[in-house]
Amino acid sequence: MSDTQTLIENRPPSVATLFLERVAATPDAEAYRYPVPPASGEGPDDWKSLSWAEAADRVYAIAAGLIELGVQPEERVALSSATRVEWILADLGILCAGAATTTVYPQTNAEESAFILSDSDSRVLIAEDAAQLAKAREKRTELPDLAHVVVIDPKGVEPSDDDPEGWVLTLAELEVRGAAYLEKNPDLIKKKVSAITADQLATLIYTSGTTGRPKGVRLPQDNWSYMAKAIAATGLVTADDVQYLWLPLAHVFGKVLTSGQIEVGHVTAVDGRVDKIIENLPVVQPTYMAAVPRIFEKVYNGVAAKARAGGPAKYKIFQWAAEVAREYAKVTQDNFRRTGSTSAPFGLAAKHKIADALVYAKLREAFGGRLRACVSGSAALAPDIGYFFSGAGVHILEGYGLTESSAASFVNPGEAYRTGTVGKPLPGCEVRIADDGEILLRGPGIMEGYHGLPEKTAEVLEPDGWFHTGDIGELSADGYLRITDRKKDLIKTSGGKYIAPAEVEGQFKAVCPYVSNILVHGADRNFCTALIALDEPAILGWAKENGLGGKSYAEVVAAPETVELIDGYVKRLNEGLQRWQTIKKFRLLPRDLDVEHGELTPSLKLKRPVVEREYKGLIDEMYAGTREG
The missing domain is CATH 2.30.38.10 (Luciferase; Domain 3)
Incomplete structure (x- = not known):
């Protein structure tokens, strides 16, 4: 049996066990970094650290606090919060109590939150702030089994006469109660964790269904223990790594990264504020991070827009460098596949060196300058964008x-x-x-x-x-x-041809630097059409340079000049497609698609039925007057 097989087959029954082992092995090593905004609200965040031992003190206090509240093994504790260090500490506290975490996205509305809490039989809700507490209060009469709400950030939380006594408490209060309970029962956590079995429920994650109610996916303790060992076995991450974690932890992609980290023991910097990513990267200087394709598309569009704003010469250099990057990536990846070497022909290598000095080095600096690799998941990354970053050394x-x-x-x-x-x-x-x-x-x-x-x-x-x-x-x-x-x-046209819309959409994202989201439509139709949402900063930057400055996003999108601009990119896309895949007509949307309107999942995947239903009028308009069939 190989070392990898041994590592995986001899895994412990739970991540809680792995956590106790990690704390014992490296108590003083840095585990987590997290930002503390300045009291004045002005200026950069102050980043603080927790060692594994310090994290454990809080995790065990949370676990003991939940046990003191009456939470039993496998009972559900819901967690509704954005990505922050307390999310991880709370989740580990739930697991160390032998209970199971129900994850809830903070963007989920009150009705769907109540459905998830009720369907999962959650006994306690750990809520991020006053806004999350308000949703639980609104639906409290529908949630008779919800015994307590624990609030992470109590700012703005007002007492309510309608709350049963002791129904709301803060995370700090829970930790104080838990610490006192632990003093009387010092072996409590060890006993609880050693009683956990591999098949015990650890996590309930509700899939954001594109139609109907979301389904709760039951993930037992063994799933996470296996994931932790399997991630370590890939050798992709080491104890010296610094991970930047911003993904939603309510999503399985974010959650699995916490298991791998406990097994490997590296540092994780945690901050779920997407608008802070660009600011945080040079501060955190991560060696690896995981992201969804939309983030890489945004970075690519941003770099292209910046080059264009620098004038025609700068933009020409960028376009040349982007082509060199793609060619270099294809050649070196192909060489590695055949020979195990990432060499490139002399001429290409020389061009690459010049492009590196002019463009790529700045791009790597924007990612913090130490990035070894990014992991992309949750949706397909357009290959041309992947090749660009690969050639640029990201x-x-x-x-x-x-x-x-x-x-x-x-x-x-x-x-x-x-x-x-x-x-x-x-x-x-x-x-x-x-x-x-x-x-x-x-x-x-x-x-x-x-x-x-x-x-x-x-x-x-x-x-x-x-x-x-x-x-x-x-x-x-x-x-x-x-x-x-x-x-x-998969789309089947009325002519019987199958089309993979994601493939066409991905190609368009690589061709057009202004696109944010695109949906290709054509099922049972005799040609394909597209709904296109543009990236606001990129298109407003273009508008400023082209006589449309000062206009709103909706006005810019409706302008004939903008339609003509995007039409040029659609034509360029069509040149590389089979005849039946080509986009014959398109419409620009009056606003970008987003999570709040239910058009994207919290991991930024397109909800096709929702978008098609919402913009049915535009779709029908594109097919009006054409003979279907």
Whole structure:
């Protein structure tokens, strides 16, 4: 048996066990960094640290506090908060109490939050602030089993006569109560953790359904313990790494990163404020970070816009450098695949060196200057954008997984990464491609099932453990997986041709530096159309230079000059497509798509049915007067 197999097969039953082992092994090492905004509200944040021992004191106090409140093993404690260090401490506290975490996105409205709390039978809610508490108060009569709400940040929380006595308490109060309880029961945490079994429920994550109610995915303790060991076994992260963690921890992609960190023992800087990413990167100077494609697209668009604002000469240099980066990435990745060397021909290497000095070095500095690799997941990254970053020395390792597979099933293997693929399976994960092209997975990361929905579980999980992902893909001879589309998203035109919209959308994002979101439509139609939302800062920057300065986003988007600009990019896209894939008509949306309007999931994936329903009028307009069939 290989060392990797031994590591994975001899895993402990829970991440709580791994946490206790980590604290014992490196108590004084730095575990977490987190920002503290200045009291005045002006100026940069002050970053503080917690060692593993300091984190453990808080985690054990939270665990003991929950036990003192009456929380039993496997009972659910809901966590509704943005990504912050307290989210991780609370989650570990829940796990060390033997209970299970129900994750709730802070953007979730009161009605859906109440559904999740009720469906999961959550006994306690840990709420970030007054806004999250207000949702629970609004629906309290519908939640008779919700015994307590614990508020992380009590600023602005007012007492209410309608609250039952003791219903609301702060996280600080919970920790004080827990610490006092631990003094009387010093072995409490050790006993609770040693009683946890591998099949005990650890996490309930509700998938943001594009239609109907979300489903609770049951992930037992063993899923996270396996993930922690499998991530360590890839060798992609080491104890010397500094991770920058901003992803939503209510999402499985963010959550799995916390398990890997506990096993490896590196530092994690935690701050979920997306608008602070650009400011934080040079301060944190991470060696690795995970992100969704939208972030890389935004950076790419931002760099292109900055170059354009510098005048025609600067923009020409950027365009030249971007092409050199793509060519360099393709050549070096191909050479590595064939020879194990990332060499490039002399002429290309010389051009690359000049482009590096002019463009790429500044880009790497913007990421903090120490970035070894980024992991991209949750949706497909346009290959042209992947190749650009690769050639510029920002290595994006695409990965793949689902909530139902505890997030990480595939990842690109370090230096041997291949842009456009999601890499190879993690140790212990099996894969096969069904006759219709669907990707099937089996292994210790697969969910137990959907909470309270045995029929839905049976639809996707076979008795022998194979899970139907709903994604279509291809495996290379040497085991690299390429995702081509969601099975249910494949478009069949009225002419009988199949089109993968995500592929066309990804190509457009690489061609057009102004796009934010695009939806390609064409199911049962005789040609394809597109709804396009533009990136506000990029298009307003262009507008300023083209006689449309001072106009609002909606006015700029409606202007004939803007339509003409985007039409040029659509034509360029169409040149590289098969005839039946080409976009014959498009409409620019009056605003960008967002999470608040329910058009994107919290991990920024497009909810196609929602967008198509909302903009049905624009879609119908594009097909008006044409003969369908």
